[in-house]
Amino acid sequence: xxPVIGACNHVAPxxxxxxxxxxxxxRWRAGVPRSPLDGVPFGVKANxxxxxxxxxxxxxxxxxxxxxxxxxxxxxLRAAGMVPLAVLNMHEAALGVTxxxxxxxxxxxxxxxDCIPGGSSGGSAAAVACGMLPITLGTDDLGSVxxxxxxxxxxxxxxxxxxxxxxxxxxxxxxxxxxxxxxRSVQDVAQVFALLRGHTGDSATLxxxxxxxxxxxxxxxxxxxxxxxxxxxxxxxxxxxxxTVGAHRMNHPxxxxxxxxxxxxxxxxxxxxxxxxKHFAALLRERPAGFSAxxxxxxxxxxAQGADKVREAADRLAQARxxxxxxxxxxxxxxxxxxxxxxxxxxxxxxxxxDFTAPAAIAGVxxxxxxxxxxxxxxxxxxxxxxxxxxxxxxxxxxLFPGVAPIAQLPNxxxxx
Numbered sequence: 068x069x070p071v072i073g074a075c076n077h078v079a080p081x082x083x084x085x086x087x088x089x090x091x092x093x094r095w096r097a098g099v100p101r102s103p104l105d106g107v108p109f110g111v112k113a114n115x116x117x118x119x120x121x122x123x124x125x126x127x128x129x130x131x132x133x134x135x136x137x138x139x140x141x142x143x144l145r146a147a148g149m150v151p152l153a154v155l156n157m158h159e160a161a162l163g164v165t166x167x168x169x170x171x172x173x174x175x176x177x178x179x180x181d182c183i184p185g186g187s188s189g190g191s192a193a194a195v196a197c198g199m200l201p202i203t204l205g206t207d208d209l210g211s212v213x214x215x216x217x218x219x220x221x222x223x224x225x226x227x228x229x230x231x232x233x234x235x236x237x238x239x240x241x242x243x244x245x246x247x248x249x250x251r252s253v254q255d256v257a258q259v260f261a262l263l264r265g266h267t268g269d270s271a272t273l274x275x276x277x278x279x280x281x282x283x284x285x286x287x288x289x290x291x292x293x294x295x296x297x298x299x300x301x302x303x304x305x306x307x308x309x310x311t312v313g314a315h316r317m318n319h320p321x322x323x324x325x326x327x328x329x330x331x332x333x334x335x336x337x338x339x340x341x342x343x344x345k346h347f348a349a350l351l352r353e354r355p356a357g358f359s360a361x362x363x364x365x366x367x368x369x370x371a372q373g374a375d376k377v378r379e380a381a382d383r384l385a386q387a388r389x390x391x392x393x394x395x396x397x398x399x400x401x402x403x404x405x406x407x408x409x410x411x412x413x414x415x416x417x418x419x420x421x422d423f424t425a426p427a428a429i430a431g432v433x434x435x436x437x438x439x440x441x442x443x444x445x446x447x448x449x450x451x452x453x454x455x456x457x458x459x460x461x462x463x464x465x466x467l468f469p470g471v472a473p474i475a476q477l478p479n480x481x482x483x484x
Contacts, residue, residue, distance in 0.1 A: 071180070071477055073172040074194040076113055077121050077154035084108070087150040094148065104258055105148030109202040110155045112191050113171075114237035115246070117141055117151050124237040125157040125187075127170035128350050128357020138235025140204060140246050140263055147262040152200060156190030159362050161206055161239045162343055163187055164214060164420045167412070169359055175412070177475035178220050179446045182409035185215030185420070188249070192219040195249045198474035202259055203249045208239050209335045210404075210424025212247030213436040217404035217449020220438040221472050222464070224248045224256045226457050228431030231263045240342040243335065243428055251472040253437065253464045260457065283459055284316035285452075288400035289423050292324045297407040303448045304403055307439040307467065315463060318398050328422040331387050334380035335425050340369025341377070384429050391430040395455045399463050404436040404449030423451065433457040437468035 069075040091106025100106075111117055114124040116134035123129040141151060156172045158165060166174040166189025176184040177197035184193045188205025192215035195203055205212040207225040216223025224247055231246040238244055246263070250256045287308070290301050308317075344351075344366035351358060351366065394400060403423055410417055427434035433456070436449040450467065454460040 069199070071175065072177055072193050072197050072199070073174045074155055074190040074197070074199060075110075075153045076123075076156050076171055076190070079120075079152050084150065084152065091148050091150070101146065101148035102262055104202075104262065106150065107148075107202065108150045108152040108200060109144060109204065109259075110153040110191065110194050110200045111138075111141065111151060111203065112188050112205045113154050113157050114161055114206060115141065115204055116235040117154065120151075121154055122237070123171075124161065125159045125168050125171060126358060128354040130170065130357075134235070136235065139232040141235070143263050143265065144259070149202070149262070153194070155188075155194055155203060158187035158189065159359055160343060160347070161187040161208065161211060161237070162339060162362060162365060164211075165412075165416055166190060166193075166215070176219055176409050176446060177477060178218075179409060180478075181411055181413070182446050183218065183412050183416075185218040185405075185409065187211040188247070189215045191249050192216045192221055192223060195219070195221045195251060196472070196475050197477055201250065202255060205247050205249055206236060206239070207245045207247045207424075207428060208243040208339055209332060209428050210421040212245070212249065213404050213424045213434060213449070213451060214421055216249055217436045217438070217451075218409035218446060220447035220449075220475070222250050222253055222256050222435065222437050222468070223449075224260065224435040224461070225428065225433065226260060227433045227455075230433070230457060231260075238342070238346055240339040243338065245428065251474075252470070253435070253461060253468055256435070257461045257465075260461070282315055282462060283454065284318045284398045285401050285463065286318040286394075286398045287320040288394075288402040288453070289323060290402050291320060295328060295406055295419075295422065296403055300403045300405075300407055300448055303440045304401075304450055307450055308401065315466060321394050321400060326387070326390070328425070329419060331383060331429070332419075332422050332425040334383040335429050337369055337372065337377070337380045338384065340365050341372070344370040387426055388430045391426050391432065391453075392455070395432060395453065399452055399454040399459060401450065401452050401463075401467070404451040408448060409446035427451075427453045433460045435460050435464045437464050438472050439468070
């Protein structure tokens with residue numbers, strides 16, 4: 068099963084899939100499909116419940132747990148005729164960016180097998196990038212959908228906080244938890260998002276239609292500061308904008324050079340660590356060996372921080388929410404999703420991978436990553452668009468990336484990573 072990429076933890080039995088495909092085929096032949104995506108398969112990150120399937124959140128201590136019912140997001144896609152196919156690998160408990168899971172699998176980047184796919188939804192992004200699945204669901208607290216989508220060269224969308232229900236999703240930090248979508252095109256993302264919002268008819272395609280009249284202007288963001296953004300990434304973003312912004316007005320660039328992005332991301336991570344320590348407290352006491360040493364260290368550190376440290380982090384997060392929402396009042400922000408291309412698996416993990424994705428998650432606003440640049444010259448580069456309305460973000464993304472990300476070409480053989 069998936070020996071090269073390591074994206075899957077569990078696949079539905081063939082008989083179940085064949086029955087679902089047959090039922091969808093009958094509905095289409097009768098002219099009564101449940102939605103435009105009736106019969107399309109999808110995968111879910113291992114922290115999203117599918118009834119009767121493993122629901123372990125990448126945690127060894129939960130290896131034997133089976134979900135008793137579907138997560139709300141899965142319920143909505145099933146109602147639209149979509150078919151769950153696989154549980155996908157993830158970074159342990161959604162608290163990390165490599166998707167190298169010591170208890171389950173190491174997920175590799177389909178675009179560059181010697182590089183990480185990102186995380187924590189690495190299996191979800193990788194499964195789309197290699198053509199295993201057309202649609203997958205992931206979760207995003209500080210960038211865990213957009214970051215791996217950027218590194219793997221697919222589209223990754225995080226709706227606004229609360230737009231997609233999180234019932235049946237293992238929580239990490241409730242104020243930051245989002246369900247997101249990975250796909251190879253913005254149009255596919257928009258259709259799935261419409262289904263997750265409860266729309267099953269033709270309206271599912273409207274969110275992605277380009278519209279110049281009345282569209283919010285764009286402003287470059289996080290591009291011009293060489294301390295944060297690599298020269299190659301900044302150049303690729305500018306080139307992409309140069310040729311595609313005709314349908315959008317451009318405002319002056321937004322200056323965030325005075326914002327300590329690393330400290331902001333660290334403040335968000337502290338909230339995740341403290342929340343995870345509380346959520347998994349009983350299980351950590353009962354089965355400590357069922358968690359990695361790294362996870363135990365992170366949660367113990369978060370839980371041990373004093374009131375002053377916690378208050379300082381909360382104030383930083385609140386200020387970032389206000390600042391970003393103020394910038395988004397009359398415009399969309401566009402810039403790099405991550406500061407650089409995917410790091411090698413054998414190199415130390417860079418701490419700044421989520422610096423550019425964390426602000427939108429902290430502010431609870433919609434954001435999307437679309438792939439840009441060449442796909443045959445190393446790992447791809449992601450461009451992020453952030454706004455206050457998901458419809459505006461999706462429309463702008465359609466203009467900036469109207470195509471379909473190619474499927475990664477994989478070797479024909481390979482051992483278990």
